[in-house]
Amino acid sequence: xxxxxxxxxxxxxxxxxxxxxxxxxxxxxxxxxxxxxxxxxxxxxxxxxxxxxxxxxxxxxxxxxxxxxxxxxxxxxxxxxxxxxxxxxxxxxxxxxxxxxxxxxxxxxxxxxxxxxxxxxxxxxxxxxxxxxxxxxxxxxxxxxxxxxxxxxxxxxxxxxxxxxxxxxxxxxxxxxxxxxxxxxxxxxxxxxxxxxxxxxxxxxxxxxxxxxxxxxxxxxxxxxxxxxxxxxxxxxxxxxxxxxxxxxxxxxxxxxxxxxxxxxxxxxxxxxxxxxxxxxxxxxxxxxxxxxxxxxxxxxxxxxxxxxxxxxxxxxxxxxxxxxxxxxxxxxxxxxxxxxxxxxxxxxxxxxxxxxxxxxxxxxxxxxxxxxxxxxxxxxxxxxxxxxxxxxxxxxxxxxxxxxxxxxxxxxxxxxxxxxxxxxxxxxxxxxxxxxxxxxxxxxxxxxxxxxxxxxxxxxxxxxxxxxxxxxxxxxxxxxxxxxxxxxxxxxxxxxxxxxxxxxxxxxxxxxxxxxxxxxxxxxxxxxxxxxxxxxxxxxxxxxxxxxxxxxxxxxxxxxxxxxxxxxxxxxxxxxxxxxxxxxxxxxxxxxxxxxxxxxxxxxxxxxxxxxxxxxxxxxxxxxxxxxxxxxxxxxxxxxxxxxxxxxxxxxxxxxxxxxxxxxxxxxxxxxxxxxxxxxxxxxxxxxxxxxxxxxxxxxxxxxxxxxxxxxxxxxxxxxxxxxxxxxxxxxxxxxxxxxxxxxxxxxxxxxxxxxxxxxxxxxxxxxxxxxxxxxxxxxxxxxxxxxxxxxxxxxxxxxxxxxxxxxxxxxxxxxxxxxxxxxxxxxxxxxxxxxxxxxxxxxxxxxxxxxxxxxx
Amino acid sequence: xxxxxxxxxxxxxxxxxxxxxxxxxxxxxxxxxxxxxxxxxxxxxxxxxxxxxxxxxxxxxxxxxxxxxxxxxxxxxxxxxxxxxxxxxxxxxxxxxxxxxxxxxx
Numbered sequence: 001x002x003x004x005x006x007x008x009x010x011x012x013x014x015x016x017x018x019x020x021x022x023x024x025x026x027x028x029x030x031x032x033x034x035x036x037x038x039x040x041x042x043x044x045x046x047x048x049x050x051x052x053x054x055x056x057x058x059x060x061x062x063x064x065x066x067x068x069x070x071x072x073x074x075x076x077x078x079x080x081x082x083x084x085x086x087x088x089x090x091x092x093x094x095x096x097x098x099x100x101x102x103x104x105x106x107x108x109x110x111x112x113x114x115x116x117x118x119x120x121x122x123x124x125x126x127x128x129x130x131x132x133x134x135x136x137x138x139x140x141x142x143x144x145x146x147x148x149x150x151x152x153x154x155x156x157x158x159x160x161x162x163x164x165x166x167x168x169x170x171x172x173x174x175x176x177x178x179x180x181x182x183x184x185x186x187x188x189x190x191x192x193x194x195x196x197x198x199x200x201x202x203x204x205x206x207x208x209x210x211x212x213x214x215x216x217x218x219x220x221x222x223x224x225x226x227x228x229x230x231x232x233x234x235x236x237x238x239x240x241x242x243x244x245x246x247x248x249x250x251x252x253x254x255x256x257x258x259x260x261x262x263x264x265x266x267x268x269x270x271x272x273x274x275x276x277x278x279x280x281x282x283x284x285x286x287x288x289x290x291x292x293x294x295x296x297x298x299x300x301x302x303x304x305x306x307x308x309x310x311x312x313x314x315x316x317x318x319x320x321x322x323x324x325x326x327x328x329x330x331x332x333x334x335x336x337x338x339x340x341x342x343x344x345x346x347x348x349x350x351x352x353x354x355x356x357x358x359x360x361x362x363x364x365x366x367x368x369x370x371x372x373x374x375x376x377x378x379x380x381x382x383x384x385x386x387x388x389x390x391x392x393x394x395x396x397x398x399x400x401x402x403x404x405x406x407x408x409x410x411x412x413x414x415x416x417x418x419x420x421x422x423x424x425x426x427x428x429x430x431x432x433x434x435x436x437x438x439x440x441x442x443x444x445x446x447x448x449x450x451x452x453x454x455x456x457x458x459x460x461x462x463x464x465x466x467x468x469x470x471x472x473x474x475x476x477x478x479x480x481x482x483x484x485x486x487x488x489x490x491x492x493x494x495x496x497x498x499x500x501x502x503x504x505x506x507x508x509x510x511x512x513x514x515x516x517x518x519x520x521x522x523x524x525x526x527x528x529x530x531x532x533x534x535x536x537x538x539x540x541x542x543x544x545x546x547x548x549x550x551x552x553x554x555x556x557x558x559x560x561x562x563x564x565x566x567x568x569x570x571x572x573x574x575x576x577x578x579x580x581x582x583x584x585x586x587x588x589x590x591x592x593x594x595x596x597x598x599x600x601x602x603x604x605x606x607x608x609x610x611x612x613x614x615x616x617x618x619x620x621x622x623x624x625x626x627x628x629x630x631x632x633x634x635x636x637x638x639x640x641x642x643x644x645x646x647x648x649x650x651x652x653x654x655x656x657x658x659x660x661x662x663x664x665x666x667x668x669x670x671x672x673x674x675x676x677x678x679x680x681x682x683x684x685x686x687x688x689x690x691x692x693x694x695x696x697x698x699x700x701x702x703x704x705x706x707x708x709x710x711x712x713x714x715x716x717x718x719x720x721x722x723x724x725x726x727x728x729x730x731x732x733x734x735x736x737x738x739x740x741x742x743x744x745x746x747x748x749x750x751x752x753x754x755x756x757x758x759x760x761x762x763x764x765x766x767x768x769x770x771x772x773x774x775x776x777x778x779x780x781x782x783x784x785x786x787x788x789x790x791x792x793x794x795x796x797x798x799x800x801x802x803x804x805x806x807x808x809x810x811x812x813x814x815x816x817x818x819x820x821x822x823x824x825x826x827x828x829x830x831x832x833x834x835x836x837x838x839x840x841x842x843x844x845x846x847x848x849x850x851x852x853x854x855x856x857x858x
Numbered sequence: 859x860x861x862x863x864x865x866x867x868x869x870x871x872x873x874x875x876x877x878x879x880x881x882x883x884x885x886x887x888x889x890x891x892x893x894x895x896x897x898x899x900x901x902x903x904x905x906x907x908x909x910x911x912x913x914x915x916x917x918x919x920x921x922x923x924x925x926x927x928x929x930x931x932x933x934x935x936x937x938x939x940x941x942x943x944x945x946x947x948x949x950x951x952x953x954x955x956x957x958x959x960x961x962x963x964x
Contacts, residue, residue: 025907027929028882028929028930028931029882029899032881032932034926035883056898060898062900063900063901064900067908
């Protein structure tokens with residue numbers, strides 16, 4: 001053999017080998033490698049030797065892995081056996097552990113399903129990564145605003161100027177009344193789209209040719225579901241649907257229903273170019289009406305930022321060099337639209353936080369119980385160590401146990417998910433499917449969560465238990481130092497603090513909702529029914545309809561108006577004494593006579609609209625107090641005022657009404673004007689008597705069928721319309737409510753486990769105290785004292801956090817309750833009583849035990 | 859204990875043949891020569907480790923040599939358990955071979 005002359009194997013390779021092999025093998029193995037390496041180096045050259053060295057290292061991996069699996073299999077069998085024995089031996093603890101874990105896991109699984117659904121939006125399109133929506137940036141008074149729409153000619157111009165833009169689809173979602181023979185429905189998901197719709201998106205047609213279905217201006221494509229609704233089992237192709245009583249459309253194709261995770265949720269498709277027949281306005285040529293969603297299919301590898309940069313010049317080219325707005329385009333990826341525009345991102349963050357918190361609570365339970373129980377396992381651990389278990393083996397064993405427990409909890413968690421999914425779907429208005437076992441990303445997700453949970457919850461006990469010294473633990477001596485006890489207490493405090501925060505949130509959301517419900521809105525919302533006038537011709541007949549309807553004694557008052565709570569048109573206004581540079585956009589409603597009477601609103605100055613003054617129509621105004629204040633008028637009645645809308649004259653203010661909440665309580669009451677326009681209202685509002693509501697409603701329906709036989713009839717109570725404005729808060733309230741119940745449940749389980757354990761430990765002490773004359777209440781107090789002080793400490797931590805959070809949430813409302821002290825007292829009492837109930841049962845049982853039995857137990 | 863795998867049997871035999879010189883590189887070279895193909899280090903090292911854990915071979919450290927960067931060799935020796943296992947394996951092998959020959963020539 002050759003002497004080596006300063007030649008040595010690759011440094012990095014040796015590092016890997018050293019890291020990889022057990023310490024007692026390293027030296028010989030490195031030597032073996034080096035020997036052959038040197039041999040090759042001198043016989044075949046450096047390159048060959050290097051090549052050999054690295055291939056050998058790579059080839060070492062598979063047998064190495066196989067070997068480690070071979071040996072760990074034996075140990076795993078043993079660990080599994082020990083884990084199962086332990087679970088069986090202490091049934092209560094295992095039950096508490098598994099239940100807590102599975103509830104926590106079920107919560108996170110549900111939330112995982114939800115998030116997965118939200119993220120899956122529009123990923124089913126084959127070209128989804130190349131589809132973008134144009135959003136436009138506008139500058140108003142130095143403030144940038146992003147709008148989701150573009151003008152109609154933008155798309156053809158882009159196609160013309162940029163070869164990288166392969167396809168463009170313009171889109172407009174609209175509502176309409178659809179008629180077929182005597183069937184008539186109000187449809188809200190009618191989409192006007194360019195024919196390229198079928199090239200860009202993956203919405204397959206069941207009937208019809210995608211290239212031609214939208215080629216006539218009078219064609220319409222239906223989804224399977226809607227075709228069924230209008231035509232039952234007849235062949236829909238070639239049938240006629242009437243759109244808004246205005247024009248007939250011929251059915252040319254049937255599309256598969258849009259999936260629930262599609263942002264474009266169409267029921268009907270109409271050619272986009274038909275937009276011009278909607279009004280006299282030429283939208284297709286106008287660079288002024290920025291009303292249309294525009295989707296672009298870009299060439300592969302074309303960066304959207306390039307188009308964004310060139311958009312400024314593009315806009316100037318078509319709108320003129322001095323055009324200021326819109327500033328530029330942004331391109332929003334199709335797959336991000338759902339999250340970015342629907343406000344769901346907020347929900348996703350909220351849910352993820354809740355899922356994390358509940359999982360942590362469950363993990364804490366697990367840690368607490370395992371550490372508390374450790375004293376019963378001291379001997380086992382000592383024995384294992386004496387026989388030669390390394391610390392890392394013990395760590396593995398305890399982690400193994402938590403993995404076993406987590407995987408027992410897994411099927412239970414899936415069961416919980418299955419049971420609660422319908423309620424969850426109903427609450428969030430989602431359509432999450434229960435096909436868990438076909439949903440591979442979800443299965444992967446729950447496996448990761450399960451493993452993560454078992455690792456987190458197993459880690460502290462594993463490190464703690466494996467640190468026992470064999471000699472002392474064999475003597476049964478467990479030094480559970482103050483440090484560990486403090487850590488355990490900290491965990492309980494954390495759990496209860498979380499529960500208390502959630503209780504306070506539940507209570508204050510409830511409090512605010514009650515406040516909203518009971519607030520005097522400035523009008524009487526009770527028993528007012530709104531009936532939309534879908535048929536335009538009905539608006540001319542309001543006087544006659546009012547007459548007919550008022551014949552029923554249970555209909556107290558009828559008016560037509562454009563007022564529905566929560567929505568209001570804004571228009572710029574002119575008023576007497578306005579300075580040159582003053583501008584104001586103001587809410588306004590067109591109403592009929594009797595509007596103020598129907599809603600029982602209050603005029604505080606001047607008079608109501610009246611039939612005695614025919615000149616009132618479109619030129620008399622009633623303002624609210626806020627408007628008078630905004631104009632700085634002393635005496636409003638008789639002042640000149642105008643809503644700057646075509647047909648409205650400069651008129652006079654005839655009255656001032658008390659402020660009422662025409663928008664939600666999120667907002668301050670803003671200036672508002674009422675104008676008399678008997679034919680301007682799109683709905684009839686009827687005040688009905690609380691007696692015989694159902695007959696009254698069917699009377700109204702019957703009458704409407706007489707007025708307009710072909711128009712659909714629907715009605716809504718104003719009270720429900722108002723409730724609609726607070727849907728999101730209502731939903732949030734319910735969610736927090738259920739989450740706090742779960743959090744409390746988990747915290748209680750943990751407390752129950754800990755208390756039972758502590759009491760078991762003190763059996764002897766209790767016996768001796770009783771023999772020496774301690775009373776039962778004294779013992780109960782003794783046993784619960786520690787835990788009660790933990791719960792009390794949790795309150796102190798929870799209060800500022802809850803106060804801060806709720807204060808921020810309440811900022812959303814212009815009209816809100818103040819967070820009162822009694823909320824905190826109630827939640828503290830609630831938490832304490834729950835804790836007392838949990839511990840009390842065990843404590844009483846222990847206190848009542850005959851000392852003879854408890855002292856004899858050894 | 860079950861039968862040895864073919865690889866394990868070969869390695870044990872090589873360890874026996876090489877006697878005082880039975881360390882990884884030597885075993886690998888011997889087997890490669892007999893089998894007529896190159897074995898990787900892993901293909902010998904890992905079974906050696908397993909055999910050692912099973913108690914079929916014992917290891918001791920040889921002297922340090924300069925050609926190995928001053929590292930000692932790990933020299934393997936068969937234990938009595940290995941002899942039993944090899945005998946057992948051979949018996950099974952022989953029986954099968956005998957019957958196999960009889961069958962084919964009849």
